Amino acid sequence: xxxxxxxxxxxxxxxxxxxxxxxxxxxxxxxxxxxxxxxxxxxxxxxxxxxxxxxxxxxxxxxxxxxxxxxxxxxxxxxxxxxxxxxxxxxxxxxxxxxxxxxxxxxxxxxxxxxxxxxxxxxxxxxxxxxxxxxxxxxxxxxxxxxxxxxxxxxxxxxxxxxxxxxxxxxxxxxxxxxxxxxxxxxxxxxxxxxxxxxxxxxxxxxxxxxxxxxxxxxxxxxxxxxxxxxxxxxxxxxxxxxxxxxxxxxxxxxxxxxxxxxxxxxxxxxxxxxxxxxxxxxxxxxxxxxxxxxxxxxxxxxxxxxxxxxxxxxxxxxxxxxxxxxxxxxxxxxxxxxxxxxxxxxxxxxxxxxxxxxxxxxxxxxxxxxxxxxxxxxxxxxxxxxxxxxxxxxxxxxxxxxxxxxxxxxxxxxxxxxxxxxxxxxxx
Amino acid sequence: xxxxxxxxxxxxxxxxxxxxxxxxxxxxxxxxxxxxxxxxxxxxxxxxxxxxxxxxxxxxxxxxxxxxxxxxxxxxxxxxxxxxxxxxxxxxxxxxxxxxxxxxxxxxxxxxxxxxxxxxxxxxxxxxxxxxxxxxxxxxxxxxxxxxxxxxxxxxxxxxxxxxxxxxxxxxxxxxxxxxxxxxxxxxxxxxxxxxxxxxxxxxxxxxxxxxxxxxxxxxxxxxxxxxxxxxxxxxxxxxxxxxxxxxxxxxxxxxxxxxxxxxxxxxxxxxxxxxxxxxxxxxxxxxxxxxxxxxxxxxxxxxxxxxxxxxxxxxxxxxxxxxxxxxxxxxxxxxxxxxxxxxxxxxxxxxxxxxxxxxxxxxxxxxxxxxxxxxxxxxxxxxxxxxxxxxxxxxxxxxxxxxxxxxxxxxxxxxxxxxxxxxxxxxx
Numbered sequence: 001x002x003x004x005x006x007x008x009x010x011x012x013x014x015x016x017x018x019x020x021x022x023x024x025x026x027x028x029x030x031x032x033x034x035x036x037x038x039x040x041x042x043x044x045x046x047x048x049x050x051x052x053x054x055x056x057x058x059x060x061x062x063x064x065x066x067x068x069x070x071x072x073x074x075x076x077x078x079x080x081x082x083x084x085x086x087x088x089x090x091x092x093x094x095x096x097x098x099x100x101x102x103x104x105x106x107x108x109x110x111x112x113x114x115x116x117x118x119x120x121x122x123x124x125x126x127x128x129x130x131x132x133x134x135x136x137x138x139x140x141x142x143x144x145x146x147x148x149x150x151x152x153x154x155x156x157x158x159x160x161x162x163x164x165x166x167x168x169x170x171x172x173x174x175x176x177x178x179x180x181x182x183x184x185x186x187x188x189x190x191x192x193x194x195x196x197x198x199x200x201x202x203x204x205x206x207x208x209x210x211x212x213x214x215x216x217x218x219x220x221x222x223x224x225x226x227x228x229x230x231x232x233x234x235x236x237x238x239x240x241x242x243x244x245x246x247x248x249x250x251x252x253x254x255x256x257x258x259x260x261x262x263x264x265x266x267x268x269x270x271x272x273x274x275x276x277x278x279x280x281x282x283x284x285x286x287x288x289x290x291x292x293x294x295x296x297x298x299x300x301x302x303x304x305x306x307x308x309x310x311x312x313x314x315x316x317x318x319x320x321x322x323x324x325x326x327x328x329x330x331x332x333x334x335x336x337x338x339x340x341x342x343x344x345x346x347x348x349x350x351x352x353x354x355x356x357x358x359x360x361x362x363x364x365x366x367x368x369x370x371x372x373x374x375x376x377x378x379x380x381x382x383x384x385x386x387x388x389x390x391x392x393x394x395x396x397x398x399x400x401x402x403x404x405x406x407x408x409x410x411x412x413x414x415x416x417x418x419x420x421x422x423x424x425x426x427x428x429x
Numbered sequence: 430x431x432x433x434x435x436x437x438x439x440x441x442x443x444x445x446x447x448x449x450x451x452x453x454x455x456x457x458x459x460x461x462x463x464x465x466x467x468x469x470x471x472x473x474x475x476x477x478x479x480x481x482x483x484x485x486x487x488x489x490x491x492x493x494x495x496x497x498x499x500x501x502x503x504x505x506x507x508x509x510x511x512x513x514x515x516x517x518x519x520x521x522x523x524x525x526x527x528x529x530x531x532x533x534x535x536x537x538x539x540x541x542x543x544x545x546x547x548x549x550x551x552x553x554x555x556x557x558x559x560x561x562x563x564x565x566x567x568x569x570x571x572x573x574x575x576x577x578x579x580x581x582x583x584x585x586x587x588x589x590x591x592x593x594x595x596x597x598x599x600x601x602x603x604x605x606x607x608x609x610x611x612x613x614x615x616x617x618x619x620x621x622x623x624x625x626x627x628x629x630x631x632x633x634x635x636x637x638x639x640x641x642x643x644x645x646x647x648x649x650x651x652x653x654x655x656x657x658x659x660x661x662x663x664x665x666x667x668x669x670x671x672x673x674x675x676x677x678x679x680x681x682x683x684x685x686x687x688x689x690x691x692x693x694x695x696x697x698x699x700x701x702x703x704x705x706x707x708x709x710x711x712x713x714x715x716x717x718x719x720x721x722x723x724x725x726x727x728x729x730x731x732x733x734x735x736x737x738x739x740x741x742x743x744x745x746x747x748x749x750x751x752x753x754x755x756x757x758x759x760x761x762x763x764x765x766x767x768x769x770x771x772x773x774x775x776x777x778x779x780x781x782x783x784x785x786x787x788x789x790x791x792x793x794x795x796x797x798x799x800x801x802x803x804x805x806x807x808x809x810x811x812x813x814x815x816x817x818x819x820x821x822x823x824x825x826x827x828x829x830x831x832x833x834x835x836x837x838x839x840x841x842x843x844x845x846x847x848x849x850x851x852x853x854x855x856x857x858x
Contacts, residue, residue, distance in 0.1 A: 030463075084843055087836035094833070098546060101538075107530065116780070117527060117794055122773050124807045138844050171843055207807040225654055226662040229807030233655040254852035261848045292847050340822070344551050351545070351824035354856055358849035359825065362837040365546055366821035378553045378636040378658030380819040390809040392795035393769070395780035396788065404523070407516035408791040414513055414600055415567050418721050419690045420787035423683035427783055 001306035006316055018307055019323050022373060033190045033219040040194035045202050051191040056164045058186065066202060068173060068184040076173035091363045092143055092178045098365030099151040102384050113403040116395035121388050123153035128196030130211030131172055133162035133188055139175035140361060144368050145211050146179035152387035157181045158206055160196060162188020190220035197224040208387055231386050235373040236265035239357055240326035242317045244333045245274030247353060253284035255330060258358050260301035261294035267305040271317045278308050318342035325376040328357045347376045401427055430735035435745055447736055448752050451802060462619045462648040469623030474631050480620040485593045487615065495631060497602060497613040505602035520792045521572055521607045527794030528580040531813050542832040545824035550817050552582035557625030559640030560601055562591035562617055568604035569790060573797050574640050575608035581816035586610045587635055589625060591617020619649035626653040637816055660815050664802040665694035668786055669755035671746045673762045674703030676782060682713035684759060687787050689730035690723035696734040700746045707737050747771035754805040757786045774805045830856055
């Protein structure tokens with residue numbers, strides 16, 4: 001953990017380093033990912049079978065090895081502890097409600113020149129959702145990816161997820177049941193993204209691929225950008241907590257650890273105007289971390305990437321927050337309004353002392369797939385828009401073309417495009 | 430040109446080939462682009478200077494060699510033929526009006542559980558617009574990229590454009606003046622995209638890079654996706670005209686040629702239910718093409734990529750149009766409504782006999798930067814949204830957390846994330 005004071009002479013240097021720190025291995029995996037994608041494109045299911053045997057120690061032999069049925073998902077859901085079932089349902093209902101409210105409106109109007117103009121939103125035909133295996137196999141992630149697609153009106157929802165050594169996660173299956181997923185394929189890694197983008201004999205091509213994954217999955221998505229639509233490439237998670245000295249240190253410590261326990265490369269940052277409070281939080285982190293089953297990950301994240309910044313006044317936190325452009329920003333202060341108004345770059349903002357980030361991970365409603373690694377400067381969280389596209393439209397009658405056509409002819413001629421000019425001129429004769 | 434009839438036994442095979450035809454050299458340029466980007470990242474302006482001397486035969490020595498001033502842009506505008514100046518102004522005004530109407534609304538509401546939820550849209554701080562040199566140096570492209578950024582509220586608009594052998598295009602400068610561009614740098618190719626994304630001593634980093642370009646520019650954007658926000662990777666242009674037999678063959682021929690004259694790899698497709706009309710259009714294309722100053726390009730595009738498809742009834746055009754997912758679709762038919770309603774995948778739709786595509790390139794208002802190469806399946810034209818991002822927000826008081834917190838605790842525990850659970854539990858005590 002690094003402790004910085006805004007008053008220290010090298011603050012700008014130290015803070016700049018934190019802003020620029022990428023916490024991601026660029027790796028030299030572009031070449032390997034490119035080979036895997038070519039292999040899947042060329043050999044289809046045979047390539048998937050070979051790669052899944054190699055990376056997941058899972059043999060794709062019978063149909064059951066390849067996919068998980070809707071029946072299995074329903075059974076997994078029915079087999080859940082009722083409390084957990086209700087929690088999943090509450091989460092799904094609230095996520096659905098928030099995303100329904102997000103649906104964009106079409107436009108259709110006629111302007112003064114008599115030109116009818118507009119835009120129409122429609123869902124893509126099919127979406128592929130990647131659900132990671134291992135540490136990050138979260139049912140909440142499945143809900144957060146599948147529900148916006150479903151609300152958007154996507155016709156076919158395909159999930160791919162690795163099942164290392166054949167082990168499936170019943171919670172993920174239960175979430176797939178609730179979300180109404182159509183197909184689940186037991187394939188992971190870059191090869192799964194290739195199958196979704198190019199299609200194979202078994203796995204039909206989709207139009208958009210979303211969902212979190214490791215560096216290989218992220219690189220595959222980057223390489224296939226344009227072959228399919230993809231959501232933002234995601235890196236390790238992060239939280240920025242802006243807190244005054246009137247918080248319970250225990251609460252803020254838990255918030256910082258809740259991000260740290262995700263990933264050793266996750267980053268938790270506290271900005272406060274109260275140095276004594278900061279010291280208390282640091283103490284509580286040590287005590288709490290020791291008791292967590294996720295101790296090792298949380299400890300490593302906090303030790304390697306944790307930051308506490310002491311400012312003189314809380315308004316100094318605003319420009320710092322904007323440079324950090326964090327995935328999650330908590331405003332645990334007496335009057336959050338000025339901070340909320342000043343923050344331009346953040347994936348999601350949690351307002352007030354009773355809004356821990358974890359509530360947004362599960363049940364608040366907004367999407368928990370958010371831009372990481374300072375990408376909130378230009379990117380947004382996952383939404384129904386990621387599963388829709390917009391067609392503009394233009395309708396003119398002869399009078400409308402008379403009104404605006406001549407200007408288009410002048411511009412086409414100036415650009416050296418005579419057939420453009422001719423296509424309008426012919427109609428104005 | 431290929432002529433297909435929906436009644437022919439190999440129609441599906443032939444049509445499938447047209448759908449799958451990419452018309453883009455994948456090329457083996459990924460490695461070269463990656464080297465250029467590393468060079469720009471490492472050596473900054475020195476790399477730009479070397480690469481610009483090599484690729485554009487333009488020496489970046491004095492400040493004037495590096496950039497074009499606002500003064501020069503104003504002079505270029507003032508020096509235009511008044512008719513052209515008015516045409517550019519009309520175009521800018523109409524594009525501005527359409528894009529203002531596109532600005533997204535913020536959301537802010539409190540639900541039954543007492544949870545305040547919402548989303549806030551804000552512009553990115555800075556945008557970089559690529560304007561190609563040579564054949565595709567179009568002032569209309571500058572307007573179509575710069576105006577949505579300006580309307581979105583972007584603070585700094587940076588243009589990069591190559592000036593091969595030092596030659597600048599006064600029309601592009603005039604458009605930059607109208608659009609209120611802040612900086613113009615005389616750099617092109619992958620190196621310009623690298624400079625915009627990483628920043629150099631002279632050229633400040635931006636948050637989003639948009640604009641058309643050749644294969645090198647497109648590959649650079651793909652590689653930098655995630656370092657900056659980018660718009661869709663664009664390929665050669667295309668038009669699909671659906672026309673009945675009651676059109677003037679001359680009009681439709683001009684429409685098909687207006688796409689073909691852009692690029693030898695552009696594609697023009699006519700679907701009609703009238704074979705005799707199709708033959709007339711084909712004749713008119715031969716006559717008109719011969720008279721164009723863009724003859725060579727238009728002829729090559731039509732010969733290599735042009736398609737005429739004869740259907741029995743116009744409603745058969747709908748599924749074909751959806752598989753083609755064309756950038757531009759014209760509906761030159763007596764009753765365009767059923768076709769308009771059936772078409773799910775299209776960049777922009779031109780309705781009626783008096784809506785030639787060229788009017789959309791310049792003055793209609795909607796953006797002319799549209800998804801190509803079947804990408805309208807999942808992508809949309811450029812809009813103010815490409816220059817904005819959305820932060821979600823969540824506010825809870827103690828009662829709201831009591832209402833939804835327990836479900837989040839159950840899910841966090843099931844996912845094996847105890848600090849998540851703890852951050853909520855601590856507040857509910």
